[in-house]
Amino acid sequence: MAYYLAIDIGASSGRHIVGWQENGAILSKEVYRFPNGVREENGHLVWDTEALVSSVKQGIAAAKAEFPHIESLSIDTWGVDYVLIKGEDELYPVYAYRDSRTEEVIASVHGKISFSGLYRRTGCQFQPFNTVYQLYADKLSGRLEGVTDMLMMPEYLMWKLCGVKAREFTNATTTGMVNAQTGEFDMEIVEALGYPEHLFPKLSHPGAVIGEYEGIKVVLCATHDTASAVEGIPMEGKHPYISSGTWSLLGVKTPEPITDASSEKANYSNEGGVGYNRYQKNIMGMWLVNELQRELCPDMKFPEIVKLAEASSCDALVDANAPEFLAPRSMKEAFDAAAGGMLTIGDYFRCAYRSLALSYKRAIDDLEANTTCSYEKLYIVGGGAKNSSLNRLTEEASGKKVIALPIEASALGNLKIQMEVK
Numbered sequence: 001m002a003y004y005l006a007i008d009i010g011a012s013s014g015r016h017i018v019g020w021q022e023n024g025a026i027l028s029k030e031v032y033r034f035p036n037g038v039r040e041e042n043g044h045l046v047w048d049t050e051a052l053v054s055s056v057k058q059g060i061a062a063a064k065a066e067f068p069h070i071e072s073l074s075i076d077t078w079g080v081d082y083v084l085i086k087g088e089d090e091l092y093p094v095y096a097y098r099d100s101r102t103e104e105v106i107a108s109v110h111g112k113i114s115f116s117g118l119y120r121r122t123g124c125q126f127q128p129f130n131t132v133y134q135l136y137a138d139k140l141s142g143r144l145e146g147v148t149d150m151l152m153m154p155e156y157l158m159w160k161l162c163g164v165k166a167r168e169f170t171n172a173t174t175t176g177m178v179n180a181q182t183g184e185f186d187m188e189i190v191e192a193l194g195y196p197e198h199l200f201p202k203l204s205h206p207g208a209v210i211g212e213y214e215g216i217k218v219v220l221c222a223t224h225d226t227a228s229a230v231e232g233i234p235m236e237g238k239h240p241y242i243s244s245g246t247w248s249l250l251g252v253k254t255p256e257p258i259t260d261a262s263s264e265k266a267n268y269s270n271e272g273g274v275g276y277n278r279y280q281k282n283i284m285g286m287w288l289v290n291e292l293q294r295e296l297c298p299d300m301k302f303p304e305i306v307k308l309a310e311a312s313s314c315d316a317l318v319d320a321n322a323p324e325f326l327a328p329r330s331m332k333e334a335f336d337a338a339a340g341g342m343l344t345i346g347d348y349f350r351c352a353y354r355s356l357a358l359s360y361k362r363a364i365d366d367l368e369a370n371t372t373c374s375y376e377k378l379y380i381v382g383g384g385a386k387n388s389s390l391n392r393l394t395e396e397a398s399g400k401k402v403i404a405l406p407i408e409a410s411a412l413g414n415l416k417i418q419m420e421v422k
Contacts, residue, residue: 005063005073005216006414007056008225009154011246012037012290014052016059017408018067019415026415028408031066032059038096045099045327047153049083049090053160060161060213072418073161073213074221075154076228076410078246079174079271080131083156084138085149085165090156097129098327105136113192116264121189123180123259123270124173127282128323131175135195150199154223162211162218169203170227170272178203180257180270206274206417219421221414222274229381231274231413233405239377240367240400242360243409244384246287250363251280258370266366274417279371281363284320286384288352291331296345306389308346309353316341316351320359357393364398377401381409 006017006028016032034055038045056075063070084091095101106128115126124130138144151159152171159165172178172185177200179186185200204210204220206227211218222228229243230253243249254277257270263279271278293305316339318325328334335348342348360378368374378400380391385404395402 002071002419003067003069004415004418005060005067005070006221006411006418007059007073007075007157008228008408008411008414009036009052009056009075009077009157010225011078014055014059015408015411016063017411017415018063018070019412019419021419026412026419028411028415030408032062034059038098041093044093044101045096046093047081047096049094049156053157056157056161060216064214070216072209072217072219072421074219074223074414074418075157076221076223076225076414077153077157079152079171079224079226080127080129080134082131082134082150082152084143084147085151086146087148091143091147095134097134099129100327101137102128102133105140106133108140109133109136109193113189118176118189119264120259121179121186122173122176123257123263124176124178125267125269125282128326132177132189132193136193139194144196147196147199152223158210158218158220161213164211164218166204166208166210166220167201168220168223169205170222170274171224172203173270173272174224178272180259183272207421209421217421219418221417222272224271225410226280227271227273227278228411228413228417229409230278231416232407232409232411233379233381233413235379239379240364240375241379241381242384244285244380244382246285246290248283248285248356248360248384249280250283250360250367251278252367252371252373252375253277254279254371260370262370266370268366268370279367281366282321283356283359283363284325285356288320288325288331288356289349291328292335292348292352295330295332296348300345302387305345305349306387308344309349310346310389312344312346312350314342314344314347314350316347317358318351318355320352320355353387353390353393356390357397360394361397364400375400377403380404381407
């Protein structure tokens with residue numbers, strides 16, 4: 001029996017999942033889980049990469065203790081964030097995407113190359129935390145001086161395991177610097193912004209074997225967790241999906257990127273898939289709900305929270321994608337300022353769930369208009385798929401048949417890619 005290890009790390013937790021095949025199906029077992037999250041340091045939000053590396057290695061040890069003969073492993077994480085390297089040494093701090101350091105540089109970037117110009121070349125949606133803006137903040141602060149490498153988070157973690165610095169395609173497409181037509185870093189963007197060209201070598205693709213860690217092959221999966229999640233959805237035909245976690249990534253597979261004016265206006269992104277394009281949109285997602293729970297009722301479980309939301313008659317709505325919800329000091333206060341009139345805990349959560357469902361509906365309307373296709377079904381995977389109330393609200397708002405699959409889709413996609421390596 002061949003066993004494979006998927007290390008799937010999100011913004012709030014990571015998990016090690018061992019998978020194998022039986023009778024044509026992928027079976028899996030979670031063997032290790034660890035917390036993750038940003039911390040505040042000198043007024044900035046940063047990642048504790050040393051803790052991440054330690055947790056990754058501890059989880060591998062736990063997996064080997066239960067499954068001694070593991071064929072290969074791979075790591076997927078969120079996109080956008082990266083580690084700067086000088087030779088063999090990391091440059092600290094490692095900033096987190098919710099940090100506000102890019103706010104003052106976005107206008108300067110667009111002064112060098114307009115967002116429309118960026119979008120035509122990359123098809124990457126505007127987000128204030130896109131790597132293209134983070135790097136400009138690094139440039140202005142002098143942090144790029146002497147830097148030899150830029151590794152996206154999963155590439156960095158795999159380098160710490162096997163000593164090889166790889167650059168993987170799907171995660172690179174979250175940077176806002178990969179040309180939608182060539183599938184490589186767009187050196188005209190790099191030159192226009194004055195970034196060191198050596199930080200942007202040719203990209204590798206999912207399925208590449210890059211090294212070894214303690215006798216286990218280290219393989220590139222689709223290292224952007226949403227790219228792996230889309231690979232892990234057992235979907236019949238072509239339908240929209242939502243990978244529902246801290247973020248809700250709503251999209252559909254397309255043969256080629258769609259970078260027209262309508263897509264730019266709708267702020268749809270084109271990101272790498274395994275042999276296809278992911279035409280998708282970032283929606284704030286369960287971050288809203290998780291932060292409300294942390295602030296309002298940290299000891300309450302979500303089934304109880306859902307009951308309170310369903311008992312509420314609050315009709316308030318907010319724009320789930322508004323920037324004030326990205327990293328507020330208080331999510332409750334952000335909701336109060338945006339909507340007001342909420343009196344009970346259930347009111348806040350009903351507002352959040354209804355607002356998310358409405359944002360999904362609007363995103364699907366844009367999706368259908370821009371792809372000139374009509375869809376009957378909507379697949380939802382990830383932790384958010386467990387929320388039957390939100391699924392029902394989404395079905396009512398969108399008019400689509402919701403197929404909720406509360407599976408670890410990113411880990412399954414990660415495993416699937418490893419299993420296909422020859």
